[in-house]
Amino acid sequence: MLARLASPSDQRTVNWSGSYSSCDQRFELLKHGPLDLGVKISTSNPVLAEQFRLAMEFWSGVIDMRWHEETGNACAIQLVEGTHEILKKSIVARAQFTDWDNFQGWIAFDPAAKLSRVEMYLTAVHEIGHLLGLKHNPNAKSVMYYLDLEGPEYLDSSDLTSLAQRHKLRPSVHAQISVARTLALVTN
Ligand SMILES: [Zn+2]
DSSP states (O other): OOEEOOOOOSOOOBOOOOSOOOOTTGGGGGSSSOEEEEEEEOOSOHHHHHHHHHHHHHHHTTBTEEEEEOSSSOOSEEEEEOOTTTSOTTBOEEEOOTTSBTOOOEEEEOTTOOOOHHHHHHHHHHHHHHHTTOOOOSOTTBTTSSEEOSSOOEEOHHHHHHHHHHSOBOTTOOSOEEGGGGHHHHHO
Protein backbone atom coordinates (compact mmCIF):
# COMPACT_ATOMS: atom_id res chain seq x y z
CA MET A 1 0.00 0.00 0.00
CA LEU A 2 1.13 3.51 -0.77
CA ALA A 3 0.35 6.12 1.79
CA ARG A 4 1.08 9.54 0.42
CA LEU A 5 2.68 11.93 2.88
CA ALA A 6 2.54 15.67 2.68
CA SER A 7 5.26 17.11 0.48
CA PRO A 8 7.07 20.25 1.63
CA SER A 9 8.40 20.84 -1.88
CA ASP A 10 6.28 23.92 -2.48
CA GLN A 11 7.63 27.29 -1.49
CA ARG A 12 5.40 28.15 1.44
CA THR A 13 7.15 29.07 4.64
CA VAL A 14 4.09 29.31 6.89
CA ASN A 15 2.90 26.15 8.61
CA TRP A 16 -0.64 24.88 8.37
CA SER A 17 -2.90 25.84 11.23
CA GLY A 18 -5.83 24.41 13.16
CA SER A 19 -7.85 24.86 16.34
CA TYR A 20 -5.52 22.89 18.61
CA SER A 21 -3.74 24.01 21.76
CA SER A 22 -0.15 25.06 21.20
CA CYS A 23 2.77 23.28 22.81
CA ASP A 24 4.55 25.74 25.09
CA GLN A 25 7.81 23.72 25.07
CA ARG A 26 7.96 23.33 21.27
CA PHE A 27 11.25 25.15 20.91
CA GLU A 28 12.90 22.39 22.94
CA LEU A 29 12.97 20.69 19.52
CA LEU A 30 15.56 23.23 18.35
CA LYS A 31 18.07 22.28 21.04
CA HIS A 32 21.13 20.25 20.13
CA GLY A 33 20.79 18.00 23.13
CA PRO A 34 20.05 16.47 25.45
CA LEU A 35 16.37 16.93 24.68
CA ASP A 36 13.57 16.39 27.16
CA LEU A 37 10.33 16.28 25.20
CA GLY A 38 6.79 16.31 26.55
CA VAL A 39 4.46 14.56 24.12
CA LYS A 40 0.73 15.20 24.17
CA ILE A 41 -1.26 12.49 22.43
CA SER A 42 -4.63 13.82 21.31
CA THR A 43 -6.13 11.11 19.15
CA SER A 44 -9.23 8.96 19.42
CA ASN A 45 -7.34 6.04 17.87
CA PRO A 46 -5.62 3.97 20.62
CA VAL A 47 -3.66 1.89 18.10
CA LEU A 48 -2.24 5.04 16.54
CA ALA A 49 -1.41 6.38 20.02
CA GLU A 50 0.53 3.21 20.79
CA GLN A 51 2.47 3.28 17.51
CA PHE A 52 3.27 6.96 18.07
CA ARG A 53 4.73 6.09 21.49
CA LEU A 54 6.85 3.36 19.87
CA ALA A 55 8.06 5.88 17.29
CA MET A 56 9.14 8.22 20.10
CA GLU A 57 11.00 5.27 21.66
CA PHE A 58 12.76 4.70 18.32
CA TRP A 59 13.95 8.32 18.15
CA SER A 60 15.10 8.29 21.77
CA GLY A 61 17.51 5.52 20.75
CA VAL A 62 18.91 7.61 17.88
CA ILE A 63 19.43 11.04 19.44
CA ASP A 64 20.20 12.13 22.98
CA MET A 65 16.56 12.58 23.91
CA ARG A 66 14.15 11.38 26.51
CA TRP A 67 10.43 11.91 26.41
CA HIS A 68 7.41 11.66 28.65
CA GLU A 69 3.72 11.85 28.05
CA GLU A 70 2.19 15.24 28.78
CA THR A 71 -1.47 16.06 29.18
CA GLY A 72 -1.19 19.84 29.50
CA ASN A 73 0.39 22.55 27.37
CA ALA A 74 3.94 21.88 28.59
CA CYS A 75 4.42 19.69 25.53
CA ALA A 76 6.94 20.00 22.72
CA ILE A 77 5.00 17.73 20.37
CA GLN A 78 1.28 17.15 20.06
CA LEU A 79 -0.33 14.42 17.97
CA VAL A 80 -3.62 15.87 16.74
CA GLU A 81 -6.48 14.69 14.57
CA GLY A 82 -6.12 16.22 11.13
CA THR A 83 -9.02 17.85 9.31
CA HIS A 84 -9.67 17.77 5.56
CA GLU A 85 -8.22 21.28 5.33
CA ILE A 86 -4.91 20.10 6.79
CA LEU A 87 -4.78 16.64 5.25
CA LYS A 88 -5.45 17.06 1.58
CA LYS A 89 -6.71 14.15 -0.50
CA SER A 90 -4.95 10.86 0.35
CA ILE A 91 -2.47 12.44 2.77
CA VAL A 92 -2.51 10.42 5.97
CA ALA A 93 -0.27 12.55 8.17
CA ARG A 94 1.46 15.88 8.17
CA ALA A 95 4.00 17.52 10.46
CA GLN A 96 4.73 21.18 10.93
CA PHE A 97 8.23 22.43 10.21
CA THR A 98 10.20 23.93 13.06
CA ASP A 99 11.77 26.63 10.89
CA TRP A 100 8.53 27.87 9.32
CA ASP A 101 6.22 30.50 10.81
CA ASN A 102 3.35 29.45 13.06
CA PHE A 103 5.23 26.43 14.38
CA GLN A 104 3.15 24.97 17.24
CA GLY A 105 4.67 21.49 17.62
CA TRP A 106 1.82 19.67 15.86
CA ILE A 107 1.69 16.44 13.91
CA ALA A 108 -1.70 15.78 12.33
CA PHE A 109 -2.85 12.25 11.56
CA ASP A 110 -6.00 11.06 9.91
CA PRO A 111 -7.38 8.89 12.76
CA ALA A 112 -9.54 6.94 10.28
CA ALA A 113 -6.82 6.20 7.71
CA LYS A 114 -6.72 2.53 6.81
CA LEU A 115 -3.17 1.87 7.94
CA SER A 116 -1.65 -1.23 9.44
CA ARG A 117 0.21 -0.96 12.74
CA VAL A 118 3.50 -1.04 10.86
CA GLU A 119 2.39 1.74 8.52
CA MET A 120 1.26 3.86 11.48
CA TYR A 121 4.61 3.29 13.16
CA LEU A 122 6.69 4.13 10.08
CA THR A 123 4.55 7.17 9.33
CA ALA A 124 4.95 8.38 12.92
CA VAL A 125 8.74 7.91 12.71
CA HIS A 126 8.71 9.91 9.45
CA GLU A 127 6.64 12.80 10.82
CA ILE A 128 8.59 13.03 14.08
CA GLY A 129 11.72 13.09 11.88
CA HIS A 130 10.40 16.32 10.33
CA LEU A 131 10.01 17.86 13.81
CA LEU A 132 13.63 16.89 14.47
CA GLY A 133 14.65 18.87 11.39
CA LEU A 134 14.82 16.20 8.69
CA LYS A 135 13.64 16.92 5.15
CA HIS A 136 12.61 14.35 2.56
CA ASN A 137 15.30 12.00 1.32
CA PRO A 138 15.32 10.91 -2.38
CA ASN A 139 16.48 7.42 -1.34
CA ALA A 140 13.37 5.21 -1.46
CA LYS A 141 14.79 3.02 1.32
CA SER A 142 14.90 5.96 3.71
CA VAL A 143 12.08 6.38 6.19
CA MET A 144 12.27 10.07 5.15
CA TYR A 145 11.33 9.24 1.55
CA TYR A 146 8.12 11.12 0.75
CA LEU A 147 6.10 7.96 0.21
CA ASP A 148 5.56 5.29 2.82
CA LEU A 149 6.63 2.22 0.84
CA GLU A 150 6.47 -1.37 1.91
CA GLY A 151 9.74 -3.01 2.80
CA PRO A 152 12.63 -2.29 5.10
CA GLU A 153 13.21 1.33 5.89
CA TYR A 154 16.28 3.02 7.28
CA LEU A 155 17.77 6.22 8.46
CA ASP A 156 20.58 6.34 5.92
CA SER A 157 23.90 8.13 6.21
CA SER A 158 22.54 11.37 4.73
CA ASP A 159 19.62 11.38 7.19
CA LEU A 160 22.07 10.84 10.06
CA THR A 161 24.40 13.57 8.79
CA SER A 162 21.50 16.04 8.65
CA LEU A 163 20.29 14.92 12.05
CA ALA A 164 23.74 15.35 13.61
CA GLN A 165 23.77 18.98 12.49
CA ARG A 166 20.67 19.61 14.60
CA HIS A 167 20.89 17.11 17.45
CA LYS A 168 23.35 15.03 19.41
CA LEU A 169 23.38 11.43 18.19
CA ARG A 170 23.65 8.51 20.60
CA PRO A 171 27.21 7.08 20.66
CA SER A 172 25.91 3.72 19.40
CA VAL A 173 24.59 5.24 16.17
CA HIS A 174 26.59 4.24 13.10
CA ALA A 175 26.23 4.62 9.34
CA GLN A 176 22.68 3.35 8.92
CA ILE A 177 19.86 2.41 11.27
CA SER A 178 17.02 0.05 10.49
CA VAL A 179 13.74 1.61 11.49
CA ALA A 180 12.13 -1.82 11.40
CA ARG A 181 14.16 -3.22 14.26
CA THR A 182 11.33 -2.74 16.72
CA LEU A 183 8.70 -4.21 14.41
CA ALA A 184 8.56 -7.39 16.46
CA LEU A 185 6.98 -5.25 19.16
CA VAL A 186 4.72 -3.55 16.66
CA THR A 187 3.24 -6.58 14.97
CA ASN A 188 2.66 -8.78 17.99
ZN1 LIG B 1 7.25 14.07 4.96
